[in-house]
Amino acid sequence: MEIRDLTPDDLDDVLDLRKRSFGPISGAEVERWRRTVTPTLGEGRYLGAFEGGRLAASARLRRFTQWWHGRPQTMSGIAGVTVNPEDRGHGVGTAIMRAVIDRSAGHGDAVSSLYPATTPLYRSLGYEHAGARHMITLPAESLRRIRPSGQVELRRMGPGDAAEVVSLLHRVHGAARSSGPVSWDEATWSIWLSNEDDFLYLAPDGYLVYRWNGDDIHVDNLVAGSEETSRALWSMVGTSSSIAQKVTAPVAPDDPVLWLLGERSTDRVTQVRWMFRVLDVTAAVGRRGFPTAVAGGAAVTVHDPLRGGGSFRLEFSGGSGTAAPSADGGAALTAGGFSALYAGVPTATLRRSGLMSGDDRDDELLDAAFAAKPYMLDYF
Numbered sequence: 001m002e003i004r005d006l007t008p009d010d011l012d013d014v015l016d017l018r019k020r021s022f023g024p025i026s027g028a029e030v031e032r033w034r035r036t037v038t039p040t041l042g043e044g045r046y047l048g049a050f051e052g053g054r055l056a057a058s059a060r061l062r063r064f065t066q067w068w069h070g071r072p073q074t075m076s077g078i079a080g081v082t083v084n085p086e087d088r089g090h091g092v093g094t095a096i097m098r099a100v101i102d103r104s105a106g107h108g109d110a111v112s113s114l115y116p117a118t119t120p121l122y123r124s125l126g127y128e129h130a131g132a133r134h135m136i137t138l139p140a141e142s143l144r145r146i147r148p149s150g151q152v153e154l155r156r157m158g159p160g161d162a163a164e165v166v167s168l169l170h171r172v173h174g175a176a177r178s179s180g181p182v183s184w185d186e187a188t189w190s191i192w193l194s195n196e197d198d199f200l201y202l203a204p205d206g207y208l209v210y211r212w213n214g215d216d217i218h219v220d221n222l223v224a225g226s227e228e229t230s231r232a233l234w235s236m237v238g239t240s241s242s243i244a245q246k247v248t249a250p251v252a253p254d255d256p257v258l259w260l261l262g263e264r265s266t267d268r269v270t271q272v273r274w275m276f277r278v279l280d281v282t283a284a285v286g287r288r289g290f291p292t293a294v295a296g297g298a299a300v301t302v303h304d305p306l307r308g309g310g311s312f313r314l315e316f317s318g319g320s321g322t323a324a325p326s327a328d329g330g331a332a333l334t335a336g337g338f339s340a341l342y343a344g345v346p347t348a349t350l351r352r353s354g355l356m357s358g359d360d361r362d363d364e365l366l367d368a369a370f371a372a373k374p375y376m377l378d379y380f
Contacts, residue, residue, distance in 0.1 A: 001049055001050065001051055001056070001092070001095060002049070002050045003047060003048070003049050003050075003095065003096060003099045004047070004048060004050070005041070005044055005046065005047060005048075006041055006046040006047065006048045006058065007041060008038065008041060010048060010055065011034065011037070011038075013055040014048070014055065014058050014082075015030065015033075016055075017055055017057075017058055017082050017084055018080070018082060020084060020085055021082045021083070021084075021085070022082075032191065032195075035191055036188060036191055037060065039187060040060065040061075040062075040063075043063075044103060044106075044107070045060060045061040045062070045063065045103075045107075046058070046059075046060045046061070047059050047060075047061075047096060047099055047100060047103065048096075049092050049095060049096045049099075051087065051092075055084070056083065056084050056087040056092050057081075057082060057083040057084065057087065057092045057093060057095075057096045058080060058081075058082050058096070059078060059079075059080060059081045059082070059096050059097065059099075059100045060078070060079045060080040061076050061077070061078060061100060061103060061104055061107070062076070062077035062078075062079050062184075062380055063076070063077075063107075063185050064076070064077045064113075064182040064183065064184065064185075064380075065166075065169075065170075065182060065183045065185075066111065066113065066180065066181070066182045067173040067174070067178045067179065067180070067181055067182075067289075068179050068180075068287075068288040068289055068342075068372070069177050069178075069179055069288060069289030069290055069291065069319075069372065070173060070174045070175070070176065070177035070178060070179075070289045071174070071287065071288060071289030072170060072173070072174070073110065073111065073284075073287035073288070074107075074108065074109050074110075075109060075111050075112065075113060075182065076100075076104035076107065076109040076111070076112040076113075076279075077112070077113055077114065077182065077380050078097075078100055078104075078112060078113070078114035079114070079115075079380045081093065081096070081097065081100075081114070081117070083096075093121055094121065094124070094125070097121065097122070097125055098125065098306065101125065101126075101277070101279065101306055101307070104279055105279045105280060105307065109279060110278065110279055110280040110283035110284040110287055111276065111277065111278055111279060111284050111342075112127075112276070112277045112279055113130070113182075113274055113275065113276050113277075113376075114127065114274065114275055115133075115272060115273075115274050115275075115379060115380065116273070116274075116275050119275070122275050123275075123336055125277075125306065126277050126278075126304060126306060126307070126334075126335030126336050126339065127275040127276065127277040127336060127339065128275060128276060128277070128336035128337070128339045128340040128343075128345075128355070129273055129274075129275055129276075129340070130180070130274060130275060130276035130339065130340060130343035130344075130345070130374050131179075131180045131273075131274055131276070131343060131373075131374030131375050131376060132271035132272060132273050132274065132374075132375060132376075133250050133271070133272040133274065133375065133376045133377065133378075133379055134250060134251050134252070134253055134269055134270075134271055134375060135248055135249070135250055135251075135269065135270045135271075135272070136248070136249055136250075136251050136255075136258075136267060136268065136269050137246055137247070137248050137268040137269075137270075138246070138247045138248075138249070138261070139241075139245070139246065139247075140216070140217060140237075140238060140240055140241035140244040140245060140246060140247050141238070141241045142238070142261050142262065142263060143234050143235060143237050143238030143241065143247060143257075143261075144235065144238030144239060144241045145238070145261075145262050146231055146234050146235045146238060146257075146260050146261070146262075147231065147235065148228070148231045148232045148235055149227060149228055149231050150228040150231075151228075152203050152204075152228050152229050152231075152232035153203060153204060154201050154202070154203050154232060154233075154236070155201065155202055156200060156201060156202075157193060157200045157201060157202035157207065158193055158194065158200065159190040159191075159193045159194045160190075161193060161202055162186045162187075162189035162190040162193055163186055164202065165183075165189055165193070165202070165207055166183055166185075166186050166189060168202075168205065168206070168207060168223070168225075169181075169183045169223065170183075171205065171225065172205060172206070172223055172224070172225040175225060176225075177289065178252075179343070179344065179372035179373065179374045179375075180343075180372070180373075180374030180375045180376050181252075181375065181376055181377055181378075182376060182378055182380075184378070192209075193209075195211075197211050197212075198210070198211045198220065199211060201233070201236065203224070203229045203232065203233065204229075205224065205225035205226055205229050206222075206223050206224035206225055206226070206229035206230070206232075206233055207221070207222075207223055207233075208221070208222050208233045208236065208237070209221040209222075210222075210237055210249075212244075213248070215243065215244060215245065216244045216245060216246040216247065216248070217237060217240050217244045217246070217247045217248075218247075218248050218249075219237060219247060219248065219249035219250070220250075221250070221377055221378070222234070222237070222249060222251075222377075223377070224256070227256070230256050230257065230260065231260060234257050234260065237249075250376075250377040250378075251377075252373075252375050252377075253373050253375055254373065272379065274376060276339050276340075276342070276343050276374075277335070277336075277339045278302075278335070278338055278339045278342055279307055280307070281302055281309070281310070281312055281323050281338065282312070282322075282323045282324070284323075284342065285312075285314060285321045285322060285323035285342075286320075286321065286322055286323065288321060288342070289319055289320075290316050290319055290320065290321050290369050290370075291319070291368065291369070291371065292318060292319040294316050294365070294368045294369045295316055295317045295318075296315075296316060296365050297313060297314060297315045297316070297362075297365075298313075298314045298316075298330065298331075298362035298365050298366050298369075299311070299312070299313055299314070299326055299328040299329065299330025299331070299359070299362060300312055300314060300330045300331050300332075300333060300338065300362075300366075301329045301330060301331070301332045301333070301358075302333050302334075302335060302337075302338045303332065303333070303334055303335065304334075304335035304338075305335075306335070307335065309335065310325060311325065311326050311327065311328065311329045311330070312324060312325060312326055313325075313326035313328065314366075314369075316365075316369045321369065329358070329359070330358070330359050330361075330362060331347075331356055331357070331358050331359050331360065331362060331363070331366075332356065332357050332358040332359075333350070333355060333356045334355050334356075336355055337350050337355030337356045340355060341356070341366060341370055342370055343370075343372060343374050344370055344371055344372030344373065344374060346367055347360070347363040347366055347367055348363070
């Protein structure tokens with residue numbers, strides 16, 4: 001088996017692979033896909049596994065910014081992991097994912113995320129369930145009843161606003177101390193903001209992307225940094241209630257809209273789970289944000305056959321953290337266990353699931369430092 005970077009000449013074979021795995025793709029989707037992936041080919045972010053010159057599998061490394069407790073860092077988003085039907089069950093998926101993990105680390109990314117089609121493969125490689133994309137379904141009329149509380153300047157936006165959207169996300173997620181959400185790079189945002197079927201609005205501290213989905217409304221993204229902007233954007237979605245009956249939207253687990261609704265006796269929420277992996281313990285801890293009230297040190301040993309792992313002394317102070325090699329082993333975690341801890345999974349859960357063992361003297365500090373409710377608004 002040969003694993004190498006894909007080239008423009010390989011894209012027709014990749015499309016055939018996608019069709020065999022996920023079904024037919026519309027012409028518009030193919031064109032948008034080509035526009036999105038072509039720039040990544042020269043960046044070493046699209047890999048293929050070949051058997052005798054035939055494409056057997058492919059995987060793509062998306063370049064994201066991800067926030068953890070309000071602090072941004074680069075993140076490798078793994079997408080399009082696809083194996084030909086005739087090549088499944090022969091270790092091809094594992095082989096290309098090992099190459100993807102190495103390539104992600106080579107790009108300098110300390111963390112990685114993905115939406116799994118199946119859990120065992122990724123769990124065997126150190127990924128663990130961390131958060132979800134929460135999709136809520138609301139009566140359109142309930143959003144119309146959200147009244148704006150101030151004058152918010154809204155305007156239509158397009159591809160030329162990509163840089164402003166990226167800047168806005170940095171401001172809003174930083175102020176909210178968000179954990180988990182991502183931002184596409186500016187070039188990809190330009191492509192998404194050119195979709196003629198979407199309705200796009202920009203405010204000084206928020207934006208809205210939505211579209212008609214049959215007779216109902218689908219919100220693709222709604223981010224707001226204040227009550228006034230949140231009210232203005234959600235009520236705008238609600239103006240379609242004379243025709244639309246339902247609105248579906250991705251929201252944070254504690255999204256303000258859930259408190260703005262006049263009636264909230266039942267929530268209809270579906271979750272699409274995503275998995276997460278720490279690729280470099282020292283860099284990942286150093287780049288993460290932490291609660292400013294948490295101070296102290298903890299010892300951990302991370303067993304990571306793919307990335308080396310080791311024993312580390314973690315120190316937390318002033319909203320920042322460090323991880324330095326240490327002779328003190330402390331608690332023992334698998335690669336997936338440390339990844340889950342980083343994402344806010346409590347130590348008690350990790351111990352009861354076999355992902356953490358040994359010394360428990362630092363568990364309370366670890367829980368306080370890594371506490372989080374991770375979520376994403378975007379699917380990739």
